[in-house]
Amino acid sequence: MFQYKAVLSSNKQIITEDHTIDDIEKFVIGWRRRNVDKSNEKIEIIHVFRTNKLSWKNKEELVKII
Numbered sequence: 020m021f022q023y024k025a026v027l028s029s030n031k032q033i034i035t036e037d038h039t040i041d042d043i044e045k046f047v048i049g050w051r052r053r054n055v056d057k058s059n060e061k062i063e064i065i066h067v068f069r070t071n072k073l074s075w076k077n078k079e080e081l082v083k084i085i
Contacts, residue, residue: 022037023036023037023065024036024067025085026065027057028061028062044085062084062085064082065079065081
């Protein structure tokens, strides 16, 4: 299960899901170069962790905005 995800602030579209913040930031740089029309949009990095090991309910916490 992934630990972090990158989400567009405007429409909450998930761009990528990965295990480290560094990997997320590297992907976002490439994504912005490929999508020139959306390059100025803010992207939220959210930490996702399970509240209980037996349940599938996830708790999300905003880490930073790029």
